[in-house]
Amino acid sequence: MAKKVVATLKKDDPNAKSFAKVIKAVKSPKTGAYVFKEEMVPVDQVKDSLK
Numbered sequence: 924m925a926k927k928v929v930a931t932l933k934k935d936d937p938n939a940k941s942f943a944k945v946i947k948a949v950k951s952p953k954t955g956a957y958v959f960k961e962e963m964v965p966v967d968q969v970k971d972s973l974k
Contacts, residue, residue, distance in 0.1 A: 940966070941965070
């Protein structure tokens with residue numbers, strides 16, 4: 924499935940943005956267990972999304 928997502932986001936246009944999949948481990952307030960959140964972010968905003 925991930926290959927299809929990456930293939931659809933790739934474009935031959937030189938002005939098209941590149942995307943990266945960011946996976947964060949977030950602690951659930953209810954159970955205390957860690958939950959993984961995935962999101963697609965433009966490459967130039969990866970560091971901002973991890974803060």
